Every structure is written in C-alpha cells, then in structure tokens.
Amino acid sequence: MAEIAQNYSSHGNPLRERRVLTKRYCRYALAATLLSAMAYHIFVVETDWARMGGIGDILSTTAEFLPNLAFFPVIVAPLFETLLIAFWGTALASVIAMPVAYLAARNVTPYFPITYPLGRTIIVLSRSVHELIFALIFVSALGLGPLPGIIALGCRSIGFLAKTTSEAIENVDRRPIEAMEATGTNPVSVFLFGIFPQIYPIVVGNVIFQLDINLRRASILGMVGAGGIGYVFSEQMQAYNWNNAGTVVLGIAIMVIVGEFISNRVRTRLISGVGGDRIGAE
Amino acid sequence: MTFLEIHDIKKTYPTGEEALKGVDLAMSEQEVVALLGLSGSGKSTLLRCINRLVEPSAGKIMFDGVEITAIQDRRQLRNMRQRMGMIFQEFNLVNRLTVLENVLAGCLGYTPTWRCFLRAFRRDDIERAIQTCDRVGLVDHIRKRADQLSGGQRQRVGIARALMQRPKILLVDEPTSSLDPKIGREVMDLMSRLAAEEHIPMLVSVHDLGLAQAYTSRIIGLQGGVKVLDSKTSDVDADILENVYHIASAA
Numbered sequence: 049m050a051e052i053a054q055n056y057s058s059h060g061n062p063l064r065e066r067r068v069l070t071k072r073y074c075r076y077a078l079a080a081t082l083l084s085a086m087a088y089h090i091f092v093v094e095t096d097w098a099r100m101g102g103i104g105d106i107l108s109t110t111a112e113f114l115p116n117l118a119f120f121p122v123i124v125a126p127l128f129e130t131l132l133i134a135f136w137g138t139a140l141a142s143v144i145a146m147p148v149a150y151l152a153a154r155n156v157t158p159y160f161p162i163t164y165p166l167g168r169t170i171i172v173l174s175r176s177v178h179e180l181i182f183a184l185i186f187v188s189a190l191g192l193g194p195l196p197g198i199i200a201l202g203c204r205s206i207g208f209l210a211k212t213t214s215e216a217i218e219n220v221d222r223r224p225i226e227a228m229e230a231t232g233t234n235p236v237s238v239f240l241f242g243i244f245p246q247i248y249p250i251v252v253g254n255v256i257f258q259l260d261i262n263l264r265r266a267s268i269l270g271m272v273g274a275g276g277i278g279y280v281f282s283e284q285m286q287a288y289n290w291n292n293a294g295t296v297v298l299g300i301a302i303m304v305i306v307g308e309f310i311s312n313r314v315r316t317r318l319i320s321g322v323g324g325d326r327i328g329a330e
Numbered sequence: 331m332t333f334l335e336i337h338d339i340k341k342t343y344p345t346g347e348e349a350l351k352g353v354d355l356a357m358s359e360q361e362v363v364a365l366l367g368l369s370g371s372g373k374s375t376l377l378r379c380i381n382r383l384v385e386p387s388a389g390k391i392m393f394d395g396v397e398i399t400a401i402q403d404r405r406q407l408r409n410m411r412q413r414m415g416m417i418f419q420e421f422n423l424v425n426r427l428t429v430l431e432n433v434l435a436g437c438l439g440y441t442p443t444w445r446c447f448l449r450a451f452r453r454d455d456i457e458r459a460i461q462t463c464d465r466v467g468l469v470d471h472i473r474k475r476a477d478q479l480s481g482g483q484r485q486r487v488g489i490a491r492a493l494m495q496r497p498k499i500l501l502v503d504e505p506t507s508s509l510d511p512k513i514g515r516e517v518m519d520l521m522s523r524l525a526a527e528e529h530i531p532m533l534v535s536v537h538d539l540g541l542a543q544a545y546t547s548r549i550i551g552l553q554g555g556v557k558v559l560d561s562k563t564s565d566v567d568a569d570i571l572e573n574v575y576h577i578a579s580a581a
Binding site: 221223224226227228229230231232233234236237238240241242245246248 | 411412424425495
C-alpha cells in the first residue's frame, strides 16, 4: 500500500495532467459546436416561426382534432380490418420465421458457411426495411387492399421473430438433443421433438408481443393503400375533417390499449409457466 | 463370439486434450462390462465414440459385423444408432414433454418426420411405450411432465427410452452418478434385470468400484485414456483393484 501511495505522489494526479485536460476540453468544445450547429439548422433555418402564430392559434388548431363521436360507427369496420391485418401478418411471419430461425441458429444450422449467413441476411433485411416501404412495394405488386398490408407486416415481422427464436435455439439444453441424436433421429425431428418444446413458451410470448406491435403498424398501412384504418385517417385529413381524424386516433388508441392489456396478461401467464413446478429435479 | 470390437481407438479434442490414447476392447453378445475409471479417464468419450456422438480421431470399431468407423452416410449412421440404446448420467430428458413422449423419443429414429410433427405415433409404438413404462414402474406417471419426477424416476424414463429402441447393445454412461446411493442401486437393479430379460449386452461406465463388482461380469479399467485393466470381475481381487485405484488416483 505504501509503495502505491508513493508512486501516486511522485507521478502527480494522472487524471489532471496537462495533456489529458487539453484533450478533454477539446472534446467538450467539439460537442458544443456540433450541437449548436444542429440546433441552429433545425430550429432557425428550417422552422417557419412566423406562420405559426401565437400560442392561442396553436392550441385552437390542435383542439380541432377533438374526436367527433358521431363518426365512430364509420370506423368500426376499418378497425376490425386493421385487427385482422395485424393477426394474419403476424401469423404469416410466425410460420416463415421458424425455418429462418433454424438457419440462423449457430448450433443447429445445417451447413454453417452458407445457411447461417443466409438466415442472418433474411433477418437483417426484414428488420431494416420500414413496414410502409414493404407496403408500398406490395401495393404496387398486388394492388390496393388488405392483402399487401398482410404481406408487408409479415415481411417486417420475420426478422424479430426469427432473431429471438434463433437466440432461444442457441440457448437450449444440449443434453436431450444428444439423447435424440443417439437414437438415430434425423435433424428435423430433433428440432420438432427436442428443441421446439424447449423454446415454445419463448416463441409464443414473442409472437404475442409482435402481434401487439403489428396492431400499431397495421393502423398506418392504409395511408399507402394497404388496407385498414389508416386509409380513413388520411381521407379525413385530406378533407380537413380534423374532428373525424381525431376520432380515428381515439379508435386506434382504444384498440392498441385493449390489445396491449390482453397480450400482457397472456404473456405474463406464459412466462410464469416456464419450467413449471420442478419437483425433485436437480 | 465378438460382438463389439474396438481397435486402437484414439480421440484428441480440438482443445488438444487427448481423451483416448489407443484403447482396445472386445465384448460378446451376452456380456455386461464395466468401464471403470475416475473422472477424465476417457469413459464417456469411449462410449460416445461407439455411436459416434464423438468422432474418433483414429482407430476402428466393429459392431455386429459392421465397421462403424467407416460409415460416411448420415442416414446409415442414424440407422446404426437406432440399434444402440444410450443411457445418460443426467438422464437427458426433454423437461417440457411428458414421460410417455420422452419414452416415445426412443422410436423417433424410425418414425417419419411428419408423424413427429403431428405427434401422431403409430398405435403399436404407443402401446409398446406404455408397456415399457410399466416395466420400469412408471405406468402411473405417463402423463406427467418429465420435470415433475424425482431423479430416480427420471433415470427410469431414460432406461425406458433406450429400451424402446429395441437396442442390440446398451451404452450406459454413469447411470447413477446423479442419484443417491440407494436410488442408484435400484436403478442398476432394474437396468440389469431388463437387459438380462432381453439379452442385451451392456457397456456401463462407472467410477464406483462396488457397483462394477455387483453388476458386471468383466471390468475394464481406464486411466488417462489408456486401458490399465481388463479381466473377469470374479478374477479381480482386491490387490489388483487397489493397484488400479492407486495408479488412477496418482494420475
């Protein structure tokens, strides 16, 4: 201890040496310059403060979005369509994500140098493209309606589901897999009987989580013609029916909150069920 | 007649660890042989080389007239594995599946994948699985999940799964090491009785001398990947064993 203390005093305080301090203040100056440049550009150059009017104007315009409840019956059917788009999009993604996860899990991928990068690429592509872009592509290819929306959500959701599933596969208990390999079981059956039962609660939890997110995504797809409530919203916005647009926002909010409440309950139940009551297990 | 013949088998793991340094072994169709040795002596590696869960680095293994080490085709390898039952130290069950499903895993080797997908096993396989559960004393537990059983019961599921394969040999890896001594004896009793009834030869790795003497007809001593003893259990006297253990414990 004494030696360390002595070294310390003979070297001075290494955190306050001139070189270290200079470097640190230069970094602060750089950060401050960048931040003010960014703020200047967005708040001074690009914002039209003159057109905004006073606080009162802003508040009264915003108040025009207060929901018009008489419009509510009109949006019930499109809301239901939105729910169905989210459901079928998630279902589509769940089915496709399983084989993709199989390719993208290090421990089971059939031929690592080819199938592993393939699986990872599908995941990255799916996650890096926005659902509206997928929707635009499929609206062009398939025309207007809920079908391109379903496929767009499917494509967008494969990545998340395949990624979480492949991670679950990488974390399974190896021992029962070994036992099944020892009985001469082929790799696909090993997956179905040895791996899937182990990852099943995680997969179902993630599918429900994804369904919850897709409900939100589905509600904007209509803006580009891919079905659902989003079409009503953009229609009312273009007609300057702010109150009706506000009703749509309210409807989406109710649907999402109810959806989240249900999915949370189901997931909590599932997760608390993992492992079961382990009596006598080591 | 020689049923299983292991010739100069070597295994070096990618880590550089030499688990087996040239082991020879031969056993007949009626034998129950113990692989005796301390942890790290190469018992588990040797057992896994026989069904090629571990690929041997060198050497030759003949089983029932087939050169196992020469099999290239995966399908052929799986067919060969179907005829070898394996029982594990840590039971290796799928915890979230029922006892019956774990036992049925023993017939996955010859069950088509679509049946596996739908869990639509053949009726006679299901009946045989229930019978096998009965023989290991678990017929009242077939609907329970594997993780609801006690250790001894879990190993019985492991035994039933191996018997479902109608194996021509049982490769048994430290079957009692995860169990307390009393339950361990019960499991050994059951396993030996069933193997004898079905005339299945067994190769059992153990580190407990008492178990080897009580249940096997021949003892093979392994130490540091080398065979240091091979003689009939009745011929093995205390001095020789003392010697093996002395060498083993010195290593």
